[in-house]
Amino acid sequence: MRNAALAALLLMGIGSLTANTAVPDAAAQPRPRFVRADTLRGTNTPERRWWDATFYDLHVRVNVKDSTISGYNGISYRVLQPSQVMQIDLQQPMIVDSVLQDQQRVTMRRDTNTIFATLTSPQKTGDVKTVTVYYHGRPAAAKNPPWDGGFIWRKDKSGNAFVSTANQGIGASLWWPLKDLTADEVDSQRVAITVPDPMVNVSNGRLISTKKDGNGNTTFEYFVKEPINAYGISVNAGTYAPYSETYKGESGDLTMDFWPRAENLEVAKSQFAQAKTMMACFENWFGP
Known part of the structure; x- marks a missing residue:
């Protein structure tokens, strides 16, 4: 009986301690603040819904000296239903220089991290067409990779430049223009990354060619022949021993x-x- 009474007192004490040290109400905790850019990024908007991305032809030049990149992406797509306004994602501070279709510039406007391009060519159901987006800028740098997404500009243990990307959470549109919607994967993709010599770039897929430009740079061209998540496409430029x-x-x-x-x-x-x-x-x- 005495042991039972002691046990009851002990449980009461523990309960009191638990009550006094309870975790604050979840409602009182700060919550993420969602903004328009989040809605545009995560929603299958009407400007996305009418077309199915089928192939990306990505070409990027990495400039190690000033931590900038420049290039273009040819976005091939199948028209699911006629429309003229296309949503293309490219996060700030990256800059879109132009959007072309059939060798003609199309008008565009930026809304946060999104570009809305108004196409002039007929968009007929079943057609396969391409728009090409030219861009440049200094992509956001990762503060604590890979937990925080961004470009990573570092040196290896031997003091050689090493450049890589981490964007699984923040999205591929951190550094290249595309339909940044996880529900829509392209069927295949080319990844051509140009880096200064003697750096070598390793990306997704099979290495199919290397080309020197005569100005101290080399382009490493890879091809992915199966569907792939856009956030998986990466730059990994450095010194390797393959x-x-x-x-x-x-x-x-x-x-x-x-x-x-x-x-x-x-x-x-x-x-x-x-x-x-x-x-x-x-x-x-x-x-x-």
């Missing part, structure tokens, strides 16, 4: 290209050894 291996797949040999940074080569070879095991697992569960 190597390749061959995986004996169920349907034949597959080449595997690895791009570790030079100072991490030996550690990377040990870590990446598991890639073949992962490939075997994927083949087993999902097919060759």
